[in-house]
Amino acid sequence: MAEIVDARGLSCPEPVLLTLEAIKKLGKGEIEILVDTDTSKENVSRAANSMGWQVVTVEQEGTAYKIKIKKD
Amino acid sequence: MEALKNFFATRTGIIVVGLIIGVLAPFLQFLGNPPNMGICVACMERDIAGALGLHRAAVVQYMRPEILGFVIGAFFSALAFKEFRPRGGSAPFVRFILGIFAMIGALVFLGCPWRTLLRLAGGDGNAIFGLLGLIFGIWVGTRFLKAGYSLGRTQTASSKAAGLVFPFLMFGLLVLLLIDPQPEGEPRGMLLFYSLKGPGSMHAPLLISLGAGLLIGLLAQRSRFCTMGAFRDLLLFKQGHLFAGVAAFFVAALITNLILGQFNAGFEKQPIAHTMQLWNFLGMTLAGLAFTLAGGCPGRQLFMSGEGDGDAAIFASGMIIGAAIAHNFGLASSPQGIGPNGAVATIIGLIVCVIIGLTMRRR
Numbered sequence: 001m002a003e004i005v006d007a008r009g010l011s012c013p014e015p016v017l018l019t020l021e022a023i024k025k026l027g028k029g030e031i032e033i034l035v036d037t038d039t040s041k042e043n044v045s046r047a048a049n050s051m052g053w054q055v056v057t058v059e060q061e062g063t064a065y066k067i068k069i070k071k072d
Numbered sequence: 073m074e075a076l077k078n079f080f081a082t083r084t085g086i087i088v089v090g091l092i093i094g095v096l097a098p099f100l101q102f103l104g105n106p107p108n109m110g111i112c113v114a115c116m117e118r119d120i121a122g123a124l125g126l127h128r129a130a131v132v133q134y135m136r137p138e139i140l141g142f143v144i145g146a147f148f149s150a151l152a153f154k155e156f157r158p159r160g161g162s163a164p165f166v167r168f169i170l171g172i173f174a175m176i177g178a179l180v181f182l183g184c185p186w187r188t189l190l191r192l193a194g195g196d197g198n199a200i201f202g203l204l205g206l207i208f209g210i211w212v213g214t215r216f217l218k219a220g221y222s223l224g225r226t227q228t229a230s231s232k233a234a235g236l237v238f239p240f241l242m243f244g245l246l247v248l249l250l251i252d253p254q255p256e257g258e259p260r261g262m263l264l265f266y267s268l269k270g271p272g273s274m275h276a277p278l279l280i281s282l283g284a285g286l287l288i289g290l291l292a293q294r295s296r297f298c299t300m301g302a303f304r305d306l307l308l309f310k311q312g313h314l315f316a317g318v319a320a321f322f323v324a325a326l327i328t329n330l331i332l333g334q335f336n337a338g339f340e341k342q343p344i345a346h347t348m349q350l351w352n353f354l355g356m357t358l359a360g361l362a363f364t365l366a367g368g369c370p371g372r373q374l375f376m377s378g379e380g381d382g383d384a385a386i387f388a389s390g391m392i393i394g395a396a397i398a399h400n401f402g403l404a405s406s407p408q409g410i411g412p413n414g415a416v417a418t419i420i421g422l423i424v425c426v427i428i429g430l431t432m433r434r435r
Contacts, residue, residue, distance in 0.1 A: 008225065009159070009162065009224075009225030009226040009227065009228075010222065010225055010226075011162060011222075011223060011226075011366075011367035011368075011383075012298075012301060012367045012368065013217065013301070013304060013305065013308060013309070013367075014217070014222055014434075016309065017217060017218075017308070020309065036157075036228070037155075037157065038153075038155050039296050042081045042296070043296075046311070046313060047309065047311065050309075050311060063157065063228055
């Protein structure tokens with residue numbers, strides 16, 4: 001079961017902060033991050049990559065994006 | 073379209089945007105804008121407040137087309153790339169207050185983060201203190217963010233119309249500017265106020281200013297160019313993506329100024345600047361903190377308002393009202409130094425921002 005971070009509606013840089021907190025907490029595994037702007041989608045993906053996590057999928061769900069990242 | 077969309081999200085993309093804005097700004101100065109003020113979001117919003125008669129400082133009144141272009145350009149860009157999303161409701165009145173104090177801080181220093189860098193790129197050494205203050209203010213803001221500061225979630229607006237209001241207001245102001253130009257040698261058109269001397273009387277030709285504003289609005293909306301975020305992300309995450317764009321902006325402006333003969337190094341008698349370094353530092357500390365707490369530099373707030381972000385529109389409106397307050401009550405600086413009430417307003421602003429930083433928390 002992936003950890004879920006709901007960052008919808010939050011201003012910059014909160015979505016990235018919450019993502020990095022979850023990455024720090026888990027160390028490895030799978031995280032799903034919900035965001036609702038393209039800016040947050042790009043920022044979260046960039047931050048995950050910089051921490052050595054891989055962006056697996058980005059799915060659109062209504063007005064939001066679900067970003068799945070993982071590290072083995 | 074998709075390839076273009078992705079390009080601007082890359083490191084190269086934001087550097088290209090920074091370079092373009094960095095060349096355009098000194099050229100706007102070359103074509104008539106005030107010195108080291110090719111683009112200054114705070115100063116230009118202040119001039120708009122003057123054009124509307126919200127303050128009566130006769131030397132800073134002009135409906136700056138660049139600002140109108142920023143919002144309208146970002147609006148069309150957001151529409152074209154399907155990123156227009158009306159939203160709002162994240163502590164709007166707190167954002168309004170942050171906008172007021174961001175402007176007051178900027179007018180104590182005499183420039184927003186964009187002009188801080190343009191002043192440096194023009195050789196104005198006083199801007200070093202402004203830049204240090206800006207970075208310090210942003211650093212203080214990052215401490216609040218790390219401790220859980222948040223203005224809460226925005227809501228998607230139930231109607232598209234909610235996001236159209238601010239871009240349409242800017243469009244209306246543009247129409248007003250076009251139908252109510254400055255009568256030769258007169259300080260007032262039918263409605264709009266105009267400066268006869270001082271920075272407000274200095275401007276590039278209208279269509280060039282508007283074109284540059286539209287282009288910058290489009291490019292910055294795509295790339296998320298943000299002069300505050302650049303330092304914030306470095307301090308908070310050690311991420312240099314936005315910083316690369318801002319560094320490119322500075323380098324391009326410096327080189328363009330050297331080529332155009334607009335570089336004059338020194339501290340004394342720099343254009344539209346004062347040498348009271350403590351207040352240069354603290355003014356920008358206040359502005360940097362307010363921008364960080366509001367989630368974007370003054371330019372970025374305009375670009376987001378073009379995307380339909382009502383909270384960003386409220387922050388920008390706060391800045392325009394802040395300019396009126398600053399000039400009506402002697403808070404704004406001049407080349408002679410800070411205004412009679414500039415120091416106390418800066419301190420009050422810092423206290424208010426710290427209280428906001430401490431009390432607004434993620435639940």
